[in-house]
Amino acid sequence: MHGDEAQGRQRHHDGASSSGERGEEAAALLEAAGAALEYLRVVPDRRVFPTEQALTALSAFDEPLPDRPGDPTQTLRFLHEIGSPATVASNGPSYFGFVTGGAHPAALAAAWLASTWDQNAALPVMSPVAARLHAAVQGWVVELLGLPPGTELALVTGATTANASAFAVARDSLLARHGWDVQARGLIGAPELAVVVGEHAHATVRKALGLVGLGRDRVHVVPADDQGRMRAEHLPDLAGPVLVVAQAGEVSTGAFDPFDEIADWAAGRDAWLHVDGAFGLWAAVDPSRSALVRGLERADSWATDAHKWLNVTYDSGLVLVRQPGALRRSFFATADYLPPDSAGRVELGHMTPQTSQRARVVEVWAVLRTLGREGLVHLVGEVCAHARLVAGELTAGGLRVLNDVVLNQVLVAGRDAASTRALLAAVHDDGRIWCGPTTWHGEPALRFSVSSWRTTRVDAERAARVLLELARQVDAIG
Numbered sequence: 001m002h003g004d005e006a007q008g009r010q011r012h013h014d015g016a017s018s019s020g021e022r023g024e025e026a027a028a029l030l031e032a033a034g035a036a037l038e039y040l041r042v043v044p045d046r047r048v049f050p051t052e053q054a055l056t057a058l059s060a061f062d063e064p065l066p067d068r069p070g071d072p073t074q075t076l077r078f079l080h081e082i083g084s085p086a087t088v089a090s091n092g093p094s095y096f097g098f099v100t101g102g103a104h105p106a107a108l109a110a111a112w113l114a115s116t117w118d119q120n121a122a123l124p125v126m127s128p129v130a131a132r133l134h135a136a137v138q139g140w141v142v143e144l145l146g147l148p149p150g151t152e153l154a155l156v157t158g159a160t161t162a163n164a165s166a167f168a169v170a171r172d173s174l175l176a177r178h179g180w181d182v183q184a185r186g187l188i189g190a191p192e193l194a195v196v197v198g199e200h201a202h203a204t205v206r207k208a209l210g211l212v213g214l215g216r217d218r219v220h221v222v223p224a225d226d227q228g229r230m231r232a233e234h235l236p237d238l239a240g241p242v243l244v245v246a247q248a249g250e251v252s253t254g255a256f257d258p259f260d261e262i263a264d265w266a267a268g269r270d271a272w273l274h275v276d277g278a279f280g281l282w283a284a285v286d287p288s289r290s291a292l293v294r295g296l297e298r299a300d301s302w303a304t305d306a307h308k309w310l311n312v313t314y315d316s317g318l319v320l321v322r323q324p325g326a327l328r329r330s331f332f333a334t335a336d337y338l339p340p341d342s343a344g345r346v347e348l349g350h351m352t353p354q355t356s357q358r359a360r361v362v363e364v365w366a367v368l369r370t371l372g373r374e375g376l377v378h379l380v381g382e383v384c385a386h387a388r389l390v391a392g393e394l395t396a397g398g399l400r401v402l403n404d405v406v407l408n409q410v411l412v413a414g415r416d417a418a419s420t421r422a423l424l425a426a427v428h429d430d431g432r433i434w435c436g437p438t439t440w441h442g443e444p445a446l447r448f449s450v451s452s453w454r455t456t457r458v459d460a461e462r463a464a465r466v467l468l469e470l471a472r473q474v475d476a477i478g
């Protein structure tokens with residue numbers, strides 16, 4: 001702690017008036033705004049992964065809990081001084097790791113205001129504004145994604161939770177058809193419920209299945225083709241009840257499962273079709289990509305993230321369920337002090353695993369309203385175009401691209417496994433861009449994902465140049 005901060009804490013301890021506290025609040029907010037603006041100014045040009053020096057400086061946080069209250073502005077200043085340099089510049093234009101959106105200005109600014117409101121979006125009586133925005137967003141998203149009218153939407157923390165929420169609803173609905181009330185009786189002794197997933201289902205699908213009692217390992221696994229798409233002709237001959245989990249956007253290749261064929265298979269059975277589209281679902285907004293999502297609307301539920309391609313801040317995911325009232329049946333909780341059951345109203349506390357929850361909808365609404373339909377189509381199109389551009393430049397320069405670039409994901413390899421590893425190490429050492437590793441069909445690869453609204457064509461060209469320059473340095477070009 002700095003000397004002036006220690007003196008400030010002493011003053012606080014001696015007592016502060018409420019008008020003084022309000023002044024202090026304003027000062028802290030202005031400090032935060034200044035720090036945020038400075039951060040945004042420097043982030044495009046700094047190393048993407050923090051320097052060793054910045055990481056070492058994090059030891060400043062290893063301080064004992066202060067005995068006395070302090071000035072929030074001082075705390076903010078300290079946080080910015082030590083914390084900001086140690087962030088990963090994932091909100092900059094040169095981050096291509098995992099599948100990570102930036103924060104769109106509409107989202108970021110709305111987040112500031114929404115935090116100031118500090119609404120609990122669980123019930124309309126706690127936040128009429130959140131409920132009203134929710135109704136607007138539900139209508140827009142259902143229309144944008146071409147989903148059946150009447151589909152209900154709820155906001156959760158991310159795609160993992162969105163998948164888990166949909167699985168809980170599927171489980172309850174499928175077993176209710178067999179006279180079994182899971183919410184009342186649990187799963188012990190329940191009729192058998194089969195689960196079918198593709199070989200390339202995201203790792204968190206199994207986590208979500210485990211969470212809702214359906215088991216990570218008791219799944220029927222359908223083999224995938226060379227791009228990671230489920231081979232529908234290998235779907236097992238199960239009568240049901242059965243939950244089948246398809247995927248929009250394989251996490252390495254961006255490939256889409258054949259929804260029409262999977263829906264045909266489900267149509268003849270006691271089945272529930274769910275689509276995990278953590279990032280890929282947003283391809284549905286772009287008419288030029290309709291072939292990828294053909295049959296998507298035939299599913300019973302869908303999960304996606306808003307913190308990836310929609311570029312809102314963490315953490316924000318969407319679960320969508322075709323059957324009105326089904327979310328509520330799985331997540332309703334009553335108490336004497338809560339308003340009486342009011343089916344039909346948006347009550348997120350009764351439609352999600354959380355009860356109290358922040359108003360995630362504010363940022364989603366702000367981005368959708370700011371971009372509009374054309375802006376969203378543009379965002380999806382640009383991101384895909386940048387991925388294709390990078391893939392084209394790398395291939396022309398002698399690196400190998402291992403996937404069909406149908407969306408925003410590019411798998412890059414050098415002339416052999418050792419040189420691919422050397423290239424990844426060089427990228428991390430260099431710091432101008434960042435992407436992560438994976439293994440594809442047994443071969444190491446760089447997993448390069450374009451997901452941020454901030455990445456322009458110029459940034460994509462620069463990233464390709466950096467990769468090729470480093471590839472030449474480590475002799476990765478065949």
Ligand SMILES: Cc1ncc(COP(=O)(O)O)c(C=O)c1O
Nearest residue numbers: 099158159160202204251278305
């Ligand atoms: C296809 C797919 N499903 C689920 C997830 C999990 O998303 P989250 O980390 O937002 O829970 C991801 C994350 O990349 C994903 O790509």
